Amino acid sequence: MTLPLIIIGPADDISREAKGRSWHNFEFKRGFRSDFLAKVHILITHRHVIWVNFIDVTDLVNPGIDxxxxxxxxxxxxxxxxxxxxxxxxxxxxxxxxxxxxxxxxxxxxxxxxxxxxxxxxxxxxxxxxxxxxxxxxxxxxxxxxxxxxxxxxxxxxxxxxxxYVEGFVLRDKKSVEDAGLDVAERKKCSSNLVQVLANLHQVDYVAVHLDNFGKPGGYIARQVARWNKQFLAMCEPSEEPYGVINAIYEKLEKNIPRETKTTIVHGDFRLDNTVVSKDGEVKAVLDWELSTLGDPLADLALLLVYWVEKDSGNPLLVPSPSAMEGFYTKAEVVESYVKLTGQDVSNLDFYVAFSYYKLACILQGVLTRYRLGARAGDSSGAEGFAKQIVLLADMATEALDKSLNTRD
Structure with a gap:
């Protein structure tokens, strides 16, 4: 039986060569999801005829997968x-x-x-x-x-x-906590376990696990401040709104770096939604080690606090956070628990909080630039508001840095 002509592909990107080909000669471009192709084949097998004309299947492409x-x-x-x-x-x-x-x-x-x-x-x-x-x-x-x-x-x-693939729940917002079925007691357990895992990470002997060359002991914050400034300048034009304010924060951070007290393995992006949690609130896996290195453990603690939203405190990051729900620790309880577990001096914690806001602003500038240049794979929700959010993060960094310097005085 002769099949009708078939044209399948993104509506704005159908090659002239594809037009007029019959099914048995047509070749799909790489990247189409296999489940979509399977549905097409089923239609042909059971109905013996199919006509697909100028269907926009752009969203069915899996970028990054050959x-x-x-x-x-x-x-x-x-x-x-x-x-x-x-x-x-x-x-x-x-x-x-x-x-x-x-x-x-x-x-x-x-x-x-x-x-x-x-x-x-x-x-x-x-x-x-x-x-x-x-x-x-x-x-x-x-x-x-x-x-x-x-x-x-x-x-x-x-x-x-x-x-x-670790089975469990990634707690990104209130709904994900409700889907996991975590009650108030289990949320408290989750908070406690999360801080315990962070403390465990910072107490790992990095030499014993053969990570002694994973980074440079000492000077972590100075290198980080310089690194993120370099990344920011590569992704932001001088004419863009955040350019001046982020550079001003960089200069202030660079001049006021406190003395580091120890070197540990640091995750670099430690937060609740970078973990997989069980239905009873236990942290089953820590994910997204992209920014990990040897460094100052206070940087991890500070970033956790930046993402940790409290009830009625507002949400400066403008992203969903479940930590404001009843049962989760307050920020003070997070710090208290961490200090109890590690004995860490946290007198300069506000400086690290300021650095964390600055780092997030630099990261978000990179994400914004990639989206503007067409890299759409991944979560693009809120992309249009990134520029505004970067300025807000800069304001939060300035506030925390001023608090840190006033405390030193």
Whole structure:
């Protein structure tokens, strides 16, 4: 039976060569989701006829996934996995991309790679993420099991790694807490366990786990302030609104860096929604180690506080946060618990809070620039308000820094 002509592809990007071809000669572009193709084949098999004309399937493309070559690599490098594979982009990521990969047996694992475009040379080091989690696997810090790392960019356009998919809940907002079924007592347990995990991380002997060359002991904040200034300047034009205010904060931070008290492994982006939590509030895995290194543990604690929203305190980050719900710790309780567990001096904590706001402003500027240049994979929600949010973060950094300097005086 002769099939009708078929034209499938993004409506604004259908090649002239594709027009007029019959089904058996038509080749799909790489990147279309396998479940969409399966539905098309089913229609042909059972109804014997299909006509698809100028359908816009742009949203069905999986950016960052080369299914044909990945399928071969996964079968060879991920034990007991079986093709075909399905890829689901995880919502919520604004930097490195994570995909839940399901194979033909129903097994799941996670693939993580850099953004699909506009990547700074010093950012998105997949090997570092893989290495730190592999090093922490036998410590008191819960991390997913690492399965395989690929440095060959010919496989998927960039280095990537594959790790265990940890079942549980990522608590991003009030609804996610309700979906997890966490009651008030379990939210308190979650808060306590989260701080305990952070304390455990900072007490890991980085030499014993072979991470002594993972960063430079001492001088962490000075290097970080300079690094984020460099990243910001690479992503922001002098004519843009945040340019002047962020540079002013950079200069003030640089001149007032406190003396560091110790060096530990730091996560670099430690917050509740970078963990997987069980239904009873236990932290099962810490994720997103993109910014990890050796550094000052107060930087991790300060960033956790920046993301930790309290009831009736407003939300300067303008992002959902479940920590304002009844049962979660207050900021004071987070600090008190951490100090009790570690004995850490927190007298200069306000400076680190200021640095955390500054760092987030620089990161968000990079995210905004990538979206403007067309890198759309990942969470693009709120992208239009990023510029305003960057200025707000700068204001919060200035306020915390002034508080820190006044306390010193």
């Amino acid at each position: 299914e044909s070559s990945l399928s071969v690599w996964l079968q060879e490098n991920v034990a007991q996995s079986m093709p075909p594979y399905d890829y689901q982009l995880v919502d919520g990521g604004r930097s490195n991309l994570s995909y839940i990969v399901s194979d033909s047996t129903g097994s799941k694992f996670l693939l993580r790679r850099p953004p699909v475009s506009h990547v700074l040379a010093s950012a998105h080091d997949m090997k570092r993420e893989y290495r730190v989690m592999e090093a922490l696997r036998d410590t008191l810090v819960p991390v997913p099991a690492m399965y395989a790392f690929c440095s060959d960019e010919a496989v998927n356009g960039a280095p990537f790694y594959v790790m265990e």
